[in-house]
Amino acid sequence: MLSRDAFWQYACTVYQNGQVQQILLECQDKHGKNVNLCLLLDYLSYLNMQLTVQQVNELEVIVKQIDRELLVPYRATRKQAKTRYSAYPDYQQLRASLLATELELEKLQQHHLIEHVKTFSLQDHVKDPKNLLHYLPKSLYTRFQHAKL
Template identity: 30%
Template sequence: MACLTQLPLSLWQDCDLLYAQHQAEYLKLQDEHGVNVNLALLATWLDNHDYLMPTQGWQHLITQIASFELNLLQPFRRLRKLSKGHLAPDEYQQMLTVELMLERKVQRLILRSPSLLQLSSHTDNLMRYLSLFEVEISAYSMLISNR
């Protein structure tokens, strides 16, 4: 097994394409199960590139971004959702832009993670990550079979 010590910056561009293809499913995972979309996208990217991250690596990433998520991103997301019917469309779009900026900050935190990735021919990162949230995997098979 080979080790990968740094993720390529281009992975988020790939993840943007994955998100565009399955936005509704990723948002459902976020809204109904508390899954971090960036980590779910990362798991899919790792699967597509034959990298395996052990469960403790996923737990470390969750812990690493938890403070930023709980204290800044999630409260802002709730405020944006509550504001939707009370703002002009351009004001609401500005809030979406700020939320995207916060999501990009989470992506940078993930990229700086010391978690070690191991190259493997057998990958199940998305299933491994979603199992931490007790998600019924079969309901999201379109994300897993999209490799």
């Protein structure tokens, strides 16, 4: 059974790898890809579950909506605070609070992704599934896989 807590732990572990983090942020900033969706697709491959292109497209709609409504505006607020208000005497506390809230929004997005995946008929016990290839160009997929090693 898929669990949002297990997915969160997996995502945190994978994201701690500096090379993976760099590639995922490049995917986000230069290619408009969603980090949580990349991590979910990788997680499902880790669990030997294969998604279809249509299922990945459905998940992409979900992340785009949450990004548009919550994460993108919030990140802009956080960056604005850093740019314009870093001289505020309690800025470090403010920054920590803003980052903690952003993490909670990331968890919210992951929750919605997992809940939607639970509605899918999944092909499991697949040998070497490559869900990320339904979302990332092959060159980014290859770099991501090498970084995880």
